[in-house]
Amino acid sequence: MIIVSVLNQRYPCRTRDRLWYREIKTAIDKILAGDLTTADIGKASLDENIFNASSTSRSKEIAQAVTRRINAVDSAYLSFFVGRNTESQQLLCIVMVMLTDHSFLEFMDTVYREKLIQHDDILRDSDIMGFFHRLQEKDENAAKWTDAGIKKARDNYKSMLKEAGMLSEFGTERKIIRPILDKEMVDFLQSEGLTRIYKILAGERE
Known part of the structure; x- marks a missing residue:
């Protein structure tokens, strides 16, 4: 767990x-x-x-x-990781980012998941920047971030999602690619107490 x-x-x-x-x-x-x-x-x-x-x-x-x-994970996660194909391993890497980056987890929860739920398959730079600005409004530490830093973080988010097969490659508007979660992956995430993260990847409401 x-x-x-x-x-x-x-x-x-x-x-x-x-x-x-x-x-x-x-x-x-x-x-x-x-x-x-x-x-x-x-x-x-x-x-x-x-x-x-x-x-x-x-x-x-x-x-x-x-x-x-x-x-951030346990031995069961490591063992499950090595038994999966490349696409699943890249998805498990995204899960590890969510488990270690509060900002990225919240972005995936409030922006990426909502896109999946609403069948809006375009992620725009403005979606990501809007998320960061909302975060700055509610958190005093985030309020100190520079515009240059936010733009770099935005580009990193796009790069990670692209490498994980969850976003198309080029442009300020990227096509969202819904992750493929087989039953084994779903069962494992839930058994590890990661139901919230499963729902983010699946585009499901809490």
């Missing part, structure tokens, strides 16, 4: 985040093979460059994100 503790955390504005699918897959494979522990990810990233980062600073950045996301 996974505790969605991100709901008690501050809203971050992450300007350099990515889906990091290949990096997360590499780390999970090594952890389950017994070659790595979660605590060792940072050291392995720096000393062995296991994520093929272009610089030391990038290596640290990737390791921090991967460690944060893996720490």
